[in-house]
Amino acid sequence: MSVLACAVLLLAGCGVPVDDAPRPVQAPPGPLSSPTGGGAASNAGRVNESLCFVRGDRLLTVVRRVDYLPDVDTHLRHLLAGPGNAERDAGFTSALTGTASVGGVRLSGGVADVEVGGAGDETGRSDEILAFGQIVCTLTSRADVHGVTFRRDGQPLEVPRADGSLSRLPLTATDYASLIGRR
Template sequence: MRGALPAVLLVVLLGGCGVPVDDRPRPVSAPPGSFPAATGTATTDPDGRVDETLCFVRGDGLAAVTRRVDGVSSVDTHLQHLLAGPDDGERERGLSSALPGTITVAGASTTGAVVTVDVREAGEEAGRSDEVLAFGQIVCTLTQRADVDSVGFRRDGQPLEVPRADGSLSALPLTAADYRPLLRR
């Protein structure tokens, strides 16, 4: 009997440690004070604007620029910002784009952290031969996002082999590392 008393006492004490159950839902208020900012690559200012990185062409390489935009963009919107090309100030700093006339982007889809960009063949009138820079612009821009690890390309529903900085072709999803030799500071 002596050993049963501590066991019964333990059960009684532990039974009082539970969380009480309410009969119906009740409103919950946020605690006072500020909350720490969420972690990520975007820098937010008080107006909700964030940094967005775009990669353009400078000389024979790629240069990343940062723009302030209204909130975190979707992958499609981020891609549209890249396709619009450098703004006046960026052009004055010697930036351009290899995308117009090289490849035509028809859309993008995301599966996990991989973006697949659908491209159409550029017309004969394109007159550009810097595909490596064009594909590099897309890969380096999209992989700057916290939610994108790599970028693949397809044409007519089939994986497309695209040039990497070393001149080799790859149908596998690419990362900024595949274009590192082209990145300029």
């Protein structure tokens, strides 16, 4: 029994001491993140937002650091806004201007359903293929999107894949693999 009593006494003394009152705690050394954007800021807590743009005749992913991953519709709007100044200076463009106009996206069961209007009548033009590829590659970069379909006036739309064949099934980046380049 004396062994058991010694073990209990030893374990009781191995805790964190309790203070009678709160005591101040100093921040660890290093840059501090400011919620207002002033002062020294770090990238702690920021996430990657992947956007697929065009350079030459290839699809390339650009990663932007953002405070939080936006919803799927906002993510698509960021793509439609096109490359930023630094991205344009690096040679990135977008095939989305002058092709199909995008009316919005709805996410259901991991499939992003994109409503398009205007141009995009399954012509198979290479810039149209790149435009659809940009949307598919951008949206499927998200963990919550496993495929992308397209609609016009509420009806399923056949869109060109990289090989020029048309599909109305959910598309993934694999359907545009031959167009995806390396930076």
